[in-house]
Amino acid sequence: MPSEKVCPDCEEPLEQMELQGTDVMGTLSIISEASDDGFLSSLQADEILTPVPYVCPECRRTLVYAE
Numbered sequence: 001m002p003s004e005k006v007c008p009d010c011e012e013p014l015e016q017m018e019l020q021g022t023d024v025m026g027t028l029s030i031i032s033e034a035s036d037d038g039f040l041s042s043l044q045a046d047e048i049l050t051p052v053p054y055v056c057p058e059c060r061r062t063l064v065y066a067e
Contacts, residue, residue: 007061009059010058010061014055014056015057016052016053017053017055017062051064051065051066
């Protein structure tokens with residue numbers, strides 16, 4: 001994936017934002033499951049990823065990446 005994320009609709013560079021909502025423990029995370037297929041299949045079963053939102057300043061489309 002390129003280092004600069006670009007909007008798939010209007011091709012403007014995306015701006016990284018910060019999530020405000022959290023769970024009971026105070027953090028929001030994505031935990032991958034062991035799988036032979038799917039987009040998270042290359043991750044270890046115990047790997048925890050942080051969702052990072054990006055917003056297009058032009059069309060306001062919001063995308064969330066697991067980093």
